[in-house]
Amino acid sequence: MHPLTEPDQKIIEDIRAGRTHRYSILVDRHKDRAMTLALRLVGMKEEAEELVQDAFVRAFNNLDQFRGEAKFSTWFYRILYNLCMTKVTRRKAKPELLDVHDEMMLDNIFVDQDELSIQQRMENDEMQRLIASEIENLPEKLRSPVVLFYVQEMSYDEMASVLDAPLGTVKTNLFRGRNLLRQLVLAKMKDEVRTV
Amino acid sequence: MKQGSTHVSSARIHEYIDNTLSSEEKANAGDHLRDCGECKRAFEAFTGIDSSLKDLPLERTSPGFTRTVMERVNVARHSPFAFRVLENVAYLFGFFIVATITVTAFIVTGVLDAGQVSETQSAVGEVFSKAGSGMASSVEGLSKWLASFLPFAFAKGSLSVSLVALSVVIILAITDRLFLRRFMHKVH
Numbered sequence: 001m002h003p004l005t006e007p008d009q010k011i012i013e014d015i016r017a018g019r020t021h022r023y024s025i026l027v028d029r030h031k032d033r034a035m036t037l038a039l040r041l042v043g044m045k046e047e048a049e050e051l052v053q054d055a056f057v058r059a060f061n062n063l064d065q066f067r068g069e070a071k072f073s074t075w076f077y078r079i080l081y082n083l084c085m086t087k088v089t090r091r092k093a094k095p096e097l098l099d100v101h102d103e104m105m106l107d108n109i110f111v112d113q114d115e116l117s118i119q120q121r122m123e124n125d126e127m128q129r130l131i132a133s134e135i136e137n138l139p140e141k142l143r144s145p146v147v148l149f150y151v152q153e154m155s156y157d158e159m160a161s162v163l164d165a166p167l168g169t170v171k172t173n174l175f176r177g178r179n180l181l182r183q184l185v186l187a188k189m190k191d192e193v194r195t196v
Numbered sequence: 197m198k199q200g201s202t203h204v205s206s207a208r209i210h211e212y213i214d215n216t217l218s219s220e221e222k223a224n225a226g227d228h229l230r231d232c233g234e235c236k237r238a239f240e241a242f243t244g245i246d247s248s249l250k251d252l253p254l255e256r257t258s259p260g261f262t263r264t265v266m267e268r269v270n271v272a273r274h275s276p277f278a279f280r281v282l283e284n285v286a287y288l289f290g291f292f293i294v295a296t297i298t299v300t301a302f303i304v305t306g307v308l309d310a311g312q313v314s315e316t317q318s319a320v321g322e323v324f325s326k327a328g329s330g331m332a333s334s335v336e337g338l339s340k341w342l343a344s345f346l347p348f349a350f351a352k353g354s355l356s357v358s359l360v361a362l363s364v365v366i367i368l369a370i371t372d373r374l375f376l377r378r379f380m381h382k383v384h
Binding site: 020021023027028031033035039045048052056057061124127128131132146151175181 | 206207210216241242244245246248249250251252253254255256257258261262264265266268269270
């Protein structure tokens with residue numbers, strides 16, 4: 001079987017059988033998504049890369065604890081997520097940006113005609129740039145589900161497993177995260193349209 | 197948009213986009229989204245952000261990332277505990293080699309008097325000799341102490357002692373394989 005199409009589980013069995021060099025296939029396969037997750041969570045590239053490395057080493061050393069009940073990626077991202085959260089909690093330099101105004105925006109789901117027309121006029125690249133920058137302004141508890149859902153393309157159940165949270169909480173936080181992000185992006189879009 | 201019966205809730209629109217509704221719920225929501233301008237507008241706004249989010253480019257790791265991980269993994273996996281101890285002793289061993297070469301060079305070039313060196317050697321030898329005899333008496337004491345607890349191991353002479361020593365080595369090796377290495381991985 002070609003390494004690109006080989007299931008993670010098969011590679012893990014090979015590693016357990018002593019062909020440890022095959023771990024590089026798993027690293028290559030997951031490193032960019034892992035890097036994206038870490039960067040969105042901790043905000044600094046060097047730090048993110050170091051955490052991804054640590055997560056891969058830790059995953060390898062604990063591979064005997066991986067029972068294959070969940071996907072390797074879910075299990076691995078849980079390790080990475082915990083490392084990132086430890087780092088973020090220790091740092092505490094960056095305050096959570098959820099102020100009173102943001103709290104009010106969380107459940108405001110009103111979409112006016114302006115929003116849609118501004119969105120439609122905006123180039124996709126420009127929109128992505130705004131979204132990437134505004135994700136960092138989401139509070140951690142809302143940012144994690146948004147990143148896991150969109151970047152890692154995880155299901156609700158997988159997110160609940162990675163975040164170690166009840167399914168309902170995950171769904172609510174994802175909904176609120178999306179909503180707040182939409183409004184933060186909209187505010188930026190309106191600013192940019194005004195300055196143009 | 198409103199939570200009332202006439203509109204689809206915002207959460208439901210997200211579930212519709214995520215394709216997590218049952219086929220019946222999906223059909224009902226789809227019908228409503230086609231007919232209701234307000235909900236349709238919300239759906240389009242959410243979808244716009246959604247597709248941009250899904251298409252966000254992935255961040256790339258530095259070149260050589262996988263190699264670095266594999267090096268770290270190999271160091272952690274393949275070095276037995278005993279090898280790590282030897283690895284550290286290697287620095288001390290290297291220092292002695294360099295020191296010996298330097299002293300020999302000094303003696304050959306005449307910078308150091310061979311007589312002085314031999315005096316130093318005998319002084320150092322004396323220290324080692326004292327340390328050696330101290331260690332020997334300690335071992336002897338330990339043996340006597342062990343013999344009082346394990347008389348069977350010492351009763352039949354050197355064969356029993358060898359067997360006990362071999363057992364200790366085997367136990368240490370198994371401990372190293374099963375626990376110490378695993379412990380060292382976690383520390384690493």
